[in-house]
Amino acid sequence: MRKANDKPGAIRSYLHRNPHIKFIAPAMTAMMALSVVPTFFLVVISLTNYQLGWKFSRAKFVGLKNFIRLFSGADPDFWHSVFISLAFMVLATAIEMVLGFALASLLNSSEFKLKAVVIGILIIPMAMTPTIAAQMWKLMFNAEYGIINAILGTLFGAKVVWLSAEMAFWSILIVDIWQFTPFVTLICYAGLRSVPSEPIESAAIDGANRWQVLTQVTLPMMRKLLFLAILLRAVDSLKLFDTAFVLTQGGPGNATEFLSLHVYRMANAQNGLIGRAAAIALVLLAITTVVSRILIKQQRKEDD
Structure with a gap:
């Protein structure tokens, strides 16, 4: 009888020691329903040969066959998709962080009347959905009638086929x-505005130049915010889909078939191979998780 009453008592004791649990329980339940359960279903499907339109009873358990097919090279486009996805993540994140911080520094270095207007303009690309932005750029990238080639032709007599196999990756x-450099700009600008002026003034009095103040004082004080921006942009660029789909649909050929587009092609455009597509999606999830863990671990290491 005592053992039967121990469990409710232990639960009450735990809730008493952790009163916040009752407040976050609804959110945790929603997260379980929206993320954990679909992920579990994805894992199950990846271990079968399920195809689009089949009844689940028709699917057969194949174990790790779908994953072995990926890593053995039987899917010739898989490793290409992994490479260009990682390359895109590194290039996009690095360039956006450098440009974003540079623009934020310019905004923070001086006060002018139209600063609010400039910040409002920066929000415009972020407010546009990626599909609309990509459609707009697709028109501008048009080799014959696009405004970009019109400007290049007028100034330099040059013509670029922006969505060709050689240039499609760089166009995306x-x-x-x-679209997303303004996001980094606003984060960095908020961080620069929150940096106290006393350490910067002390460093200047001690004879530090602008570069030394930036690298030894400003950046270390913004470290957590910068890591957050890097994490958000790295994860977001790694799972890029809509922009690439509108601009190139993974082409020409497979030149811009990122992992997300490879999942789409496998699941929809290639006989509905849902089991194989689920395996690729899990690989993308694993890569995203590893990248996130590395960045979070590095941030904690810096804090220690």
Whole structure:
């Protein structure tokens, strides 16, 4: 009888020691329903040969066959998708962080009447959905009638086929940089505004130049905010889909078939191979998790 009453008592004792649990329980339940359960379903599907339109009873358990097919090279486009996805993540995140911080520094270095207007303009690309932004850029990238080639032709007599196999990757990168550099700019600008002036003034009195103040005082004080911006942009660029789909649909050929687009093609455009697509999606999830863990671990290491 005592053992039967121990469990409710232990629960009450735990809730008494952790009163916040009752407040976050609804959110935790929603997260379980919206993320954990679908992920579990994805894992189950990845271990089968399920195809689009089948009844679940028709699917057969194949174990790790779908994953072995990926890593053995039987899927010739998989490693290409992994490479260009990681390359895009590194390039987009690095360029956006550098440009974003530079623009934030310019905004923070001086006060002028139209600063609010400039900040409002920076919000415009972020407010646009990626599909609309990509459609707009697709028109501007048009090799014959696009405004970009019109400007290049007028100034330099040059013509670039922006969505060709050689340039499509860089065209998508340009669109991503245009749309999300303002996001980094606003984060860095908020961080610069919150940095206290006393350490900077003390460093200047001690003879430090602007570069030394930036690297030894300003950046260390913004470290957590910068890591957050890097984490958000790295994860977001790694799972890029809509911009690339509108601009190139993964082409020409497989030149811009990022992992997310590879999942789409496998699940929809290639006989509905849902089991294989689920395996690729899990690999993308694993890569995203590893990248996130590395960045979070590095941040904690810096804090220690």
